[in-house]
Structure formats: C-alpha cells, structure tokens
Amino acid sequence: MTAFSPIQLCDYLSRFNPGLAFCEPDAPVTLDAPSATPNDPLYPRQTNLEAIQVPAAWKTGQFGSRQVRVCVIDTGVDYLHPDLKANLWMNTAEMNGPGATAANGYRNGIDDDGDGIVDDIYGANFNVDPPTGDCMDVHGHGTHVSGVIGAVGNNALGIAGINQEITMVPCRFMDANGNGSREQAIKCMDWCLKQNVQILSNSWGEVPNSLSLQTAVATVAARGVVFVSSAGNDHTDNDVQPHWPSNLETDTTISVAALDATGALWSGSNYGNMTVDIAAPGVNVFSTYIGDGGVYSPLSGTSVAVPHVTGTAALLLSQLVQNGYNISTMGPNKGYGALIKKVIMQSVDPLPGGQVAWGSLNTAAALKKIAAMKPGTQSGAVADSAVTESSSAAPSPTPDLSSILGALATFGGGLGGNSPDGPARLDGAAGASGTPASGAGGAAGSQARAPPPSIAAVMASAAQDFAQRISGGRKLRSAGGLAEALREAGHDGRALWQ
Ligand SMILES: [Ca+2]
Ligand SMILES: [Ca+2]
Numbered sequence: 001m002t003a004f005s006p007i008q009l010c011d012y013l014s015r016f017n018p019g020l021a022f023c024e025p026d027a028p029v030t031l032d033a034p035s036a037t038p039n040d041p042l043y044p045r046q047t048n049l050e051a052i053q054v055p056a057a058w059k060t061g062q063f064g065s066r067q068v069r070v071c072v073i074d075t076g077v078d079y080l081h082p083d084l085k086a087n088l089w090m091n092t093a094e095m096n097g098p099g100a101t102a103a104n105g106y107r108n109g110i111d112d113d114g115d116g117i118v119d120d121i122y123g124a125n126f127n128v129d130p131p132t133g134d135c136m137d138v139h140g141h142g143t144h145v146s147g148v149i150g151a152v153g154n155n156a157l158g159i160a161g162i163n164q165e166i167t168m169v170p171c172r173f174m175d176a177n178g179n180g181s182r183e184q185a186i187k188c189m190d191w192c193l194k195q196n197v198q199i200l201s202n203s204w205g206e207v208p209n210s211l212s213l214q215t216a217v218a219t220v221a222a223r224g225v226v227f228v229s230s231a232g233n234d235h236t237d238n239d240v241q242p243h244w245p246s247n248l249e250t251d252t253t254i255s256v257a258a259l260d261a262t263g264a265l266w267s268g269s270n271y272g273n274m275t276v277d278i279a280a281p282g283v284n285v286f287s288t289y290i291g292d293g294g295v296y297s298p299l300s301g302t303s304v305a306v307p308h309v310t311g312t313a314a315l316l317l318s319q320l321v322q323n324g325y326n327i328s329t330m331g332p333n334k335g336y337g338a339l340i341k342k343v344i345m346q347s348v349d350p351l352p353g354g355q356v357a358w359g360s361l362n363t364a365a366a367l368k369k370i371a372a373m374k375p376g377t378q379s380g381a382v383a384d385s386a387v388t389e390s391s392s393a394a395p396s397p398t399p400d401l402s403s404i405l406g407a408l409a410t411f412g413g414g415l416g417g418n419s420p421d422g423p424a425r426l427d428g429a430a431g432a433s434g435t436p437a438s439g440a441g442g443a444a445g446s447q448a449r450a451p452p453p454s455i456a457a458v459m460a461s462a463a464q465d466f467a468q469r470i471s472g473g474r475k476l477r478s479a480g481g482l483a484e485a486l487r488e489a490g491h492d493g494r495a496l497w498q
C-alpha cells in the first residue's frame with residue numbers, strides 16, 4: 001500500500017467528512033520519557049550523579065516511580081518550578097473538596113482530608129502558627145534539595161533528579177532565613193507520615209535532643225520509614241560532640257557526611273566513625289533554586305549530601321515497586337526502611353580514614369543488590385549480619401505521633417521533654433565557594449524547665465519501649481545510639497545541646 005501524502009490524506013478524509021473543518025499532517029508524539037542519557041541541558045554539570053553511579057543505575061531501566069513518596073522537611077519547595085512541578089505531590093482529597101476549583105487554586109477553606117491543615121494542596125507549612133497549606137519556598141534550600149532527589153528528567157529542561165519520576169511532598173518548617181524549631185520539625189514528621197511517605201529527607205540539625213525528638217524518630221522507624229539526615233557542617237566529630245537529630249540511631253535512620261569533588265570528605269563536613277553512616281557529594285552540587293521562571297544554582301554542605309542518599313533510597317523503593325512489593329507504610333503494613341538502609345550501607349565504596357561508619361554512596365551497586373528481589377523470597381544479595389541493627393521485626397502497633405505531641409503540649413510552651421525547644425539550623429546553604437554556612441541558631445533557648453515527672457516518666461517509658469522494639473533487644477551502635485541517647489537525656493538533657 002502506498003502511503004498517503006498529507007494533502008492526499010486531507011482529500012481522502014474530506015470526501016467522507018464533508019463537514020471537516022481542517023486537517024493537518026500527523027506528527028510523532030514525544031513523551032518526557034525517562035532516559036539513561038537525559039536531554040536536560042544542564043545535565044553535563046551534574047558530575048555529582050556520575051560520582052555516585054546514577055547513570056549506571058539508570059542504564060538498568062530504573063528511573064524512579066510516582067508511587068514512591070518522599071517528604072522534604074525543609075524551607076518548602078517552589079511548587080511552580082517548571083523542572084519540579086510534575087514530580088510534586090498534589091493532594092487530590094483537597095482538590096476534590098466542595099467548591100475547590102482550578103480557578104480558586106483548589107482552596108475552599110476546608111480541611112477536606114482531615115489531616116489538620118486547611119487546603120494543603122502542595123504541602124504544609126508548620127513554620128507559622130496555626131500551620132497553613134502554603135509550603136512555597138522563599139529561601140531556596142528546600143527547592144535545591146528537591147531537585148537533587150527528583151527534578152523532572154529528560155524534559156529538555158534544566159537538570160535531572162536522581163529520580164526522573166517521583167512524588168515529592170514538601171513540609172516547610174523553616175522561614176525565609178532558614179530558621180525553624182525542633183517542635184515544628186516534629187510536626188512535619190507527623191504530617192508527613194499521614195501522607196503515607198516512605199522516606200523523610202532532613203537537611204537540618206543542631207537542634208537540642210529530647211525525648212520528644214527521639215520518640216518522633218523512633219516512631220518514624222517503627223513505621224519502616226527511612227529517615228535521612230545531615231551530619232552537620234562544623235568539621236567536628238559527631239562521636240565526640242553529638243549532632244541531632246543525625247546522631248539518633250535506629251534501623252532506618254541514615255546520617256550523611258559530605259564529599260568534595262575528588263571523593264574525599266569535604267573539609268567542612270562533620271564526621272564520625274560510629275555516628276555518621278555514609279558520605280555523599282556535597283560541594284558545588286548543581287540543582288533547582290528559587291527565582292522567576294525556574295532558576296538553578298550550586299550549593300554545598302551536608303544538606304546537599306542528604307538528598308543523594310534520599311534519592312537513592314527512593315530509586316531502590318521504585319525497584320521494589322517494580323518487583324511487586326507493596327511499599328505502603330500505612331497500617332498494617334510496615335515499610336521497607338530497614339531493608340533500604342541495609343542495602344545502601346552494604347553497597348558503599350570504601351572511604352579511607354574511618355571518617356564514617358560505612359563509606360561512600362554507590363547508587364548503582366545498591367540498586368543491583370535488590371534488582372532481582374521478589375516479595376516472599378529471602379534477600380540473597382543482602383547479608384543479614386552486616387548491619388548492627390536488627391532486621392525488621394514483625395509489624396508492631398504504630399504509635400501515633402500526634403498523641404505524643406498532644407501529651408507534650410500539656411507541658412506548656414515548647415515541646416521539650418528534657419530540654420527547651422530551640423532553633424533548627426540548615427546544614428548547608430553555602431554558595432559556590434563551598435564554604436560552610438554560618439547558619440542561624442546555635443544559641444540555646446530559655447532555661448530548661450523540668451517537665452512534670454509523671455508525663456516525663458511516661459515519655460521515657462514509651463521511648464525506651466520504642467528503642468527496645470527497634471533494636472530487637474540487641475545493643476544499638478554505641479555513641480549516639482538511641483539507647484545511649486535516652487540514658488544521657490535522662491541524666492542531663494542540656495548536656496546534649498551543642
Ligand atoms: Ca488537609
Ligand atoms: Ca480544602
């Protein structure tokens with residue numbers, strides 16, 4: 001059969017459709033399909049991806065999945081950024097509320113999904129009281145982190161995220177200057193869990209430790225949710241001088257140091273043979289930023305290293321989805337956080353010097369370990385004994401974080417279990433020079449108030465219980481371990497403040 005020319009085709013169609021208003025030649029339809037060599041024009045500047053073997057991971061055909069949800073607990077996200085928008089969460093329950101239309105931005109003034117936030121269409125903002133649904137980033141930090149995790153890939157625009165497809169859920173707890181508090185961060189964790197996320201990305205730190213923080217992180221771990229956090233930018237040893245929350249140790253928490261462009265530990269990064277798990281690129285990393293029309297910028301710090309681990313964890317979960325796993329963390333399911341941590345730690349490249357517990361992140365090696373893993377089968381490539389933490393125990397009742405917050409709120413004022421609430425600090429907002437950010441905060445809050453003993457006792461007991469459950473009865477890694485932190489917190493909460 002001879003192919004019609006466009007004009008012949010028009011003639012042909014017109015014969016049978018006298019009312020035909022117009023016709024035009026067909027053209028191939030192109031999708032923004034992911035690619036192992038994405039066409040994003042700034043991709044050549046993303047040497048950070050090559051450093052952790054992301055292109056090799058993509059070559060296996062794994063580019064991420066919309067079914068994987070990552071909460072970015074930070075300064076918010078520019079949800080209008082053209083290179084992020086398609087990979088951001090949108091709350092369909094709020095969008096389908098009565099009277100919610102595109103014209104009013106789906107804002108009907110009602111908390112349609114009952115998660116405590118009115119019109120949280122793109123995310124939530126706990127930096128203000130009462131919290132709102134406005135998670136727009138007016139700082140830049142959260143937008144940068146998000147781009148590393150999941151900027152839209154192969155859309156001929158900007159950069160590609162480690163996950164070319166993903167669902168990112170922004171929770172803002174910091175203001176335009178990068179100031180937030182531990183209490184606000186815990187509220188974000190609580191809200192994020194309600195959205196059935198599988199990973200929490202935390203590029204902040206230097207908050208005072210407390211039973212409330214420990215309990216919150218333990219609750220995250222009990223749900224099987226991965227908790228990635230930054231080791232800090234003071235070039236200090238976290239084994240000696242604890243950094244929170246990164247020093248909290250569970251089977252799903254990962255503390256991240258930063259590497260420079262040569263693959264050595266960045267001169268500003270905190271370290272710790274016992275308390276820092278892994279290192280990832282953190283100097284002059286190019287990613288999305290705030291600004292009109294879609295802006296990009298380099299940043300440095302352990303903050304920037306975190307999303308490399310977060311993004312890798314998300315890519316692994318996408319592979320599990322593809323292999324038939326149900327990765328939901330909603331009860332009665334328990335997520336795969338412990339497995340994901342184990343796989344990432346057992347796939348590192350060596351980092352000489354013992355500056356971190358495991359080594360440098362290798363995304364392709366981690367993905368390879370689980371490529372053939374199927375539900376109900378033993379994970380042959382993953383050694384059970386190589387990580388100090390226990391493997392996932394049987395599903396246990398999930399504590400409700402909001403009830404913990406409610407109990408603590410009765411203390412009045414800040415949410416301190418043993419120490420006052422204090423400012424949280426971004427672990428890295430440095431510019432292209434790679435110098436560490438001085439950050440905000442660093443000063444302790446008001447004098448510690450002794451909480452009512454009865455509630456404190458209940459909290460201690462609950463946290464001990466979580467620690468016991470998570471450790472499976474085994475001793476957690478020593479310095480910075482949750483059990484140790486609990487003991488120290490019971491001794492003197494203020495001693496834990498940096
Ligand atoms: Ca809501
Ligand atoms: Ca609504």
Ligand SMILES: [Ca+2]
Nearest residue numbers: 040152157159
């Ligand atoms: Ca892009």
